[in-house]
Amino acid sequence: MWNYEKRLQYPVKITQTNPKIAKIIISQFGGPDGELAASMRYLSQRYTMPYKEVTGTLTDIGTEELAHMEMVCAIVYQLTKDLSPEEIERSGFAPYYVDHTLALWPQAASGAPWTATYFQSKGDPITDLHEDLAAEQKARTTYDNILRLVKDPEVCDPIRFLRQREIVHYQRFGESLRIVQEKLDSKNFYAVNPEFDK
């Protein structure tokens, strides 16, 4: 069960539209290392996770990623609000506009649609947590790449907040991995899969 809270996790207040940069930032909505994939990854993996600390971490980080998705969408929305046909034409936003007008749709910066193949839910805690650690770093790199291209401080500010959260999540997943390993055979972590073997 989820409840909606009518505020962003961190405020997004952008006064200057910029469709060029919106086309890049939308990757963190529906791209390979974006927030939608992050949320679906953790919220899918948690059901078979046998350790309560890790199940809690996957649930709570998966939930926070939904809030991040909303922030990214708010950024894209504000960067493309009330664009004129001329601005759309000039900025190279026309290929997106023709299919979605100014609505939000989960796609990568390249235009590739969001797909569940962006993440794995493997059913093995060591495997899944390594995927999660890598995912946080890939998202952090993506935000670093965005920050090299964005100059508007009103856009940089929430992007920096999101980048920082990737680092905190990486830390929590690292602790989760150590918790899992402590419960396994220290001579051979791979002797059993606690999500499958009895």
Next chain:
Amino acid sequence: MKNYPYSNSNCSVTNNNTQDCSLNNASMKNMHRSMNRNQLMEHINQVSFAVDEVKLYLDTHPCDSEALAYFHEMSAHRNDALKQYASAYGPLTVDTADYSCAERWNWINEPWPWQEGGC
């Protein structure tokens, strides 16, 4: 294997945290009441972030009594500030919608968070 502080999730150590968890002190309520709309919203964002952050930390460090005390403090602030915001400006959560004693359903009236004037 090294015994990490978070390794024992059943908290065999007695929690000596005897602080009053209710923390519904009048000064906190007065502080929230004295804030204008923007100040109150900013305060909600800040204490909610503290709750988000310490919640994740507690998931992997469930026996950290200092973190737990911080959670109680920030959570009390968040809950009271959300009630105060609902009664003065409209609800941000369905659970505080009760506190805005309006004649009509205000949930849809205030701007959505991505819109101008939103949170």
